[in-house]
Structures are given as C-alpha cells and as structure tokens.
Amino acid sequence: MKDGVDLIFLGLLMAVLLPICLTDIRERRIPDLLNGAVALLGLGHGVARDPGAAVLIRTFIHVGCAAVMVIGTTALMGRMAKDARVGRGDLKFLIAASFWVGVDGVVLVLVLACLIYIGVTLAAAPWRGLDIRKTQPFAPMLAVSMLAVVIALSAHTNG
Numbered sequence: 638m639k640d641g642v643d644l645i646f647l648g649l650l651m652a653v654l655l656p657i658c659l660t661d662i663r664e665r666r667i668p669d670l671l672n673g674a675v676a677l678l679g680l681g682h683g684v685a686r687d688p689g690a691a692v693l694i695r696t697f698i699h700v701g702c703a704a705v706m707v708i709g710t711t712a713l714m715g716r717m718a719k720d721a722r723v724g725r726g727d728l729k730f731l732i733a734a735s736f737w738v739g740v741d742g743v744v745l746v747l748v749l750a751c752l753i754y755i756g757v758t759l760a761a762a763p764w765r766g767l768d769i770r771k772t773q774p775f776a777p778m779l780a781v782s783m784l785a786v787v788i789a790l791s792a793h794t795n796g
Contacts, residue, residue, distance in 0.1 A: 643791045646682040650737070650787065653678065654780040657730070661776035667726030672733045676700075679736025686794075696736060703735035703743045727775050734783045742786045749782035750775065 653674045661667050683692050707728055735743045754775065 642682070642685045646678060646685070647784075647787065647791070649678050650675070650682075651784070654784065658774075658777040658780050661726070661774040665774060666724070667730055667776050669726075669729065672726065672729040675730065676733035676736045679733065682737065699739040700732060700735045702740045704732045706740065707731045707743065707747075724775065727779060730776065730779050734779070737783065738786050738790060742790060746779065746782045746786050749785060750778040753778040753781060 653671055657667050657671045657675075660671070680693075680696060683696050686692075711728060731743050731747060734746055738746060754773070757778070758773070
C-alpha cells in the first residue's frame with residue numbers, strides 16, 4: 638500500500654517540479670503557488686503514509702527548523718559577502734521541500750544542488766566561459782536534488 642502511495646505522490650511532485658524548473662529557466666523566479674503545491678503535496682504524502690496528529694506536529698517542527706536554518710544561512714551569507722544572494726523563490730522552495738524531507742533532508746538537497754550547479758557550470762565553461770558572477774537558474778538543480786532525496790528516503794523507509 639505504501640509503495641503505491643509513494644508512486645502517486647512522486648508523480649504529482651514531478652508534475653509540479655517541471656513547471657517550477659521551466660518558469661525559473663524562462664523568468665528567473667519560482668511562483669509561490671507552485672512552492673505551495675510542493676509543500677501541500679509533502680504534507681499530504683506524510684499524512685497518507687502515517688495518519689495522525691503526531692506526523693503533523695513532527696512535520697511542522699521540521700519545517701520551522703528548516704525555515705530558521707535556511708533564512709539564517711542566507712542572512713549570514715549576505716553579511717559575509719554583499720554580492721552573495723539567494724533568490725526568495727529558492728528559499729521558499731527549500732522550506733517547501735522540508736515538508737517532504739525534513740531538516741536533514743533539506744541540508745542534503747541544498748548540498749546536492751550546489752554540487753550539481755558547480756558541475757553544470759564547469760561542464761559549460763568551454764562554451765560559455767567561466768564567469769562565477771553570472772547567475773543561473775537554481776530551481777532545476779534543487780528539483781533534481783529533491784527528487785533524489787525523496788526517492789532515497791522512500792526506498793529507505795520501504796526497504
């Protein structure tokens with residue numbers, strides 16, 4: 638039963654992540670509505686897997702901790718380097734992702750996304766040049782990383 642639920646929610650998540658990526662590539666933003674959909678799907682997935690008040694309490698504690706961590710890290714980055722910035726949509730995406738993967742998972746999503754970003758930047762360098770000040774859409778890296786963490790967590794809990 639849980640495997641079928643996981644597949645349904647994974648399909649729904651992918652259906653939301655695709656327009657997030659496309660919008661970020663075209664417009665350099667992630668719509669709040671789509672970030673909200675990621676969060677609601679994550680909450681629904683958690684409740685479908687483990688109905689009850691305990692999962693809701695645990696989820697919102699994780700989301701609160703993730704929000705403090707992500708916003709605090711961004712503020713610290715801004716103090717360390719004035720040019721450093723993270724888009725608000727990316728921050729909201731990470732907070733929405735925490736509904737799926739919790740606090741620890743959000744850290745992993747962010748680290749994986751950064752590694753993918755570095756890899757893509759280096760792979761494209763021979764054609765585009767290597768300008769570290771030039772920004773790229775980050776949502777595709779976040780989406781791929783989130784999918785990888787969600788699938789790994791699902792396999793771990795079902796296995």
